[in-house]
Amino acid sequence: GIQVEQSPPDLILQEGANSTLRCNFSDSVNNLQWFHQNPWGQLINLFYIPSGTKQNGRLSATTVATERYSLLYISSSQTTDSGVYFCAVGIGNTPLVFGKGTRLSVIA
Amino acid sequence: DSGVTQTPKHLITATGQRVTLRCSPRSGDLSVYWYQQSLDQGLQFLIQYYNGEERAKGNILERFSAQQFPDLHSELNLSSLELGDSALYFCASTGGAGSGNTIYFGEGSWLTVV
Secondary structure: OOOEEEEOOEEEEEOOOOEEEEEEEOOOOOEEEEEEEOOOOOEEEEEEOOOEEEEEOOEEEEEEHHHOEEEEEEOOOOHHHOEEEEEEEEOOOOOOEEOOOEEEEEEO | OOOOEEEOOEEEEOOOOOEEEEEEOOOOOOEEEEEEEEOOOEEEEEEEEEOOEEEEEOOOOOOEEEEEOOOOOEEEEEOOOOHHHOEEEEEEEEOOOOOOOOOEEOOOEEEEEO
């Protein structure tokens, strides 16, 4: 099956700093989504981005499908950005395969 | 609010017991997925239903079963519970007009087996 690797596994940032999270996947996919799991456990969909670049406020994501990786950029981080960021991939609407996540802690 | 509703939010039960978790998908979404999140296993896909029919099966134990009803809500039944079944169980939905392949998760059901 598809393998998904996320890096780094853990990240600690000072408030206001920028960060880049990476997701590598082992096979061709046409479905890639980024999620944020907040400290209360809620999984929130950030981006549906099988290819190209999207931006939403301080967050942006880029997927280079031909090279099998995606990047999530967080700028001017805030304490509310803390939590775990997951990348998940799949084909069409088949079940998404999740990476192990990047745990982000933003310190004031 | 994702539009996916899960009940109960929290559940504590004893080993050997049986529980049912309920999920109402987003309005118009035909696909329902169940995922299990435990500390050591991450997010694991359990089972998918599409418009009432089982579509895909993942790492779902034989003690677990699920179904999707004509009104598209879904239930996950967990029986002969063991301590290791303690986890956060997510339901997610997709496939409706306007959502495409974007998947939306409910808030999850926290199950603690004691």
